[in-house]
Amino acid sequence: MNAPIRTLLLGDYAAAPWHPLEPARAGLETALGPEFRLEATEDYDALSRLDQAEHPLCISYADCWDRTPTAAQAAGLLRYVAGGGGLLVVHNGLSFQRSPELRQLIGARFTGHPPYQPLVYRPAAEHPITDGVGEFPLEEEPYRFELDPLAELDVFLAFDFEGERCPAGWARRYGLGRVVYLQPGHHAPSFRPEPYRRLLLNGARWACGR
Numbered sequence: 001m002n003a004p005i006r007t008l009l010l011g012d013y014a015a016a017p018w019h020p021l022e023p024a025r026a027g028l029e030t031a032l033g034p035e036f037r038l039e040a041t042e043d044y045d046a047l048s049r050l051d052q053a054e055h056p057l058c059i060s061y062a063d064c065w066d067r068t069p070t071a072a073q074a075a076g077l078l079r080y081v082a083g084g085g086g087l088l089v090v091h092n093g094l095s096f097q098r099s100p101e102l103r104q105l106i107g108a109r110f111t112g113h114p115p116y117q118p119l120v121y122r123p124a125a126e127h128p129i130t131d132g133v134g135e136f137p138l139e140e141e142p143y144r145f146e147l148d149p150l151a152e153l154d155v156f157l158a159f160d161f162e163g164e165r166c167p168a169g170w171a172r173r174y175g176l177g178r179v180v181y182l183q184p185g186h187h188a189p190s191f192r193p194e195p196y197r198r199l200l201l202n203g204a205r206w207a208c209g210r
Contacts, residue, residue: 004037011061027191031200048076052085056208060093068098082175086207091185107151127156129202136195
């Protein structure tokens, strides 16, 4: 049996303004274990030391809306992904967008969200990440985005809102590495539906090339 894939999980516990790490950590561990071994940290400087040989996958649940990653942290994550590392960004993990370079890496800018409400998620395209996943309901924050026109994104998940099909999950290649974004993940109940757990597992596998 293969050893679990070491995975750096970055987020914020007490310092999180909106999305504390602990409920998400437990939900991710349920969805990804035992195939992935999560190593949770609040130390953003870990980004500057990331090595894809040591951690083939990094998961961002960063809640840093009120602060910008340093140049060294941004450069470390860019170097990691470009060199072959996998990055899975969950819900608020794209708060990295305060760094223009990391916003481009993720492939979109968060522009706001209407009130938390029932949504229906459905696959938007055929992709390995949607294997075994069908339509599923979930109460969530309907995040809205401005997609980067220069990033080649494969949008594989969407929800309908006020007559518009809205992106909720995408994947891209960046250098030798891969990036996946999944919009659900506001709080503990977000991680309970089996279809979403399957998306998380498929996304983690795809991001690190497994």
